[in-house]
Amino acid sequence: MDGTQEDFARDLQIALAQRQVVAAYQPQVYVADGTVVGVEALARWKHPKRGDIAPDVFVDVAQKTGLLPLLTARILSDVTAEYIPGCTIEVAVNVSATQLEDPSLYDLFDGAFASGRCDPNSLIVEVTESHSIDHPERVAAPLEALAAAGVTISVDDFGTGHSSFARVESLHARELKLDRSLVQADDRAREVAQIITEAHKRGMRVVGEGVENRAQFDRLAGAGCDRAQGFWIAKPQPAKSLLSWYRTRRSGG
Numbered sequence: 001m002d003g004t005q006e007d008f009a010r011d012l013q014i015a016l017a018q019r020q021v022v023a024a025y026q027p028q029v030y031v032a033d034g035t036v037v038g039v040e041a042l043a044r045w046k047h048p049k050r051g052d053i054a055p056d057v058f059v060d061v062a063q064k065t066g067l068l069p070l071l072t073a074r075i076l077s078d079v080t081a082e083y084i085p086g087c088t089i090e091v092a093v094n095v096s097a098t099q100l101e102d103p104s105l106y107d108l109f110d111g112a113f114a115s116g117r118c119d120p121n122s123l124i125v126e127v128t129e130s131h132s133i134d135h136p137e138r139v140a141a142p143l144e145a146l147a148a149a150g151v152t153i154s155v156d157d158f159g160t161g162h163s164s165f166a167r168v169e170s171l172h173a174r175e176l177k178l179d180r181s182l183v184q185a186d187d188r189a190r191e192v193a194q195i196i197t198e199a200h201k202r203g204m205r206v207v208g209e210g211v212e213n214r215a216q217f218d219r220l221a222g223a224g225c226d227r228a229q230g231f232w233i234a235k236p237q238p239a240k241s242l243l244s245w246y247r248t249r250r251s252g253g
C-alpha cells in the first residue's frame with residue numbers, strides 16, 4: 001500500500017461518504033441438502049485510482065483510525081436498503097470487539113430494525129472470537145441486548161487458538177463459524193468433528209467457512225456440520241447478482 005496511513009484513511013473516509021464501499025454477499029448453504037439459508041455481507045472497495053483494495057487492508061486501517069463505526073454503518077445501510085421483506089434467508093454482518101464496547105452500536109442496529117427493512121430475527125451479528133473474547137465482560141451487555149431483540153450472535157474464526165466454549169457462551173452465541181484453517185486442513189478432521197459435536201451439545205449450530213473444494217465440503221458433511229460457506233459454493237457478489245444466482249440455483253440451473 002503506497003502513501004501514509006493518514007492518506008489512506010482520508011481516501012477511505014471519502015469512499016465511505018461517496019458510497020465507493022459497498023456490500024457484497026456470500027451465500028451459506030445447508031450442508032445436508034445444499035439449500036441456501038443465508039448470506040454474509042462483506043465490505044468491498046474499488047478505489048478510483050488503486051482499483052480493488054483488499055478487505056483486510058482497509059478494515060485494518062479503519063480499525064486503527066477510528067473509521068470502523070462508519071464502515072459498519074455503511075454496510076448495514078446496504079443490508080437495510082437491499083433486504084427483501086419476507087425473505088427467509090439470514091444476513092450476517094461483522095462487528096468488531098471495539099465497536100461492541102461502544103454504547104451507540106445497539107442504537108445503530110435498533111434504527112435499522114425500526115425502519116422495518118431489517119428483521120432482527122433474520123440478522124446475524126458475527127463477532128471475531130480471537131479479539132472479542134479477551135474481554136467478554138465488556139461486550140456481554142450489548143450482545144445480550146441484540147440477542148434479546150432476536151438477533152443471532154455468531155462467533156467467527158473459531159478454533160484459531162483463543163477458543164473456549166465457556167467464553168463463547170458468555171457472549172450469548174448461538175452459532176460458531178469454524179476458521180478456514182480448520183476447514184481446509186486435511187489432517188484436522190477429527191478436531192473439526194469434536195468441535196461440532198460439542199457445539200451441538202450446547203445448542204449451537206456450526207458454519208464451516210472457506211470451503212474451496214468438494215473434499216472439504218464432504219468432510220464437513222461427514223462431521224455433521226450445519227452450514228457451509230466458501231468460493232466452492234459461491235463468491236461474494238452484489239445484491240443483484242446474488243438474486244440472479246439464487247433464482248438459478250433454486251430452479252436447479
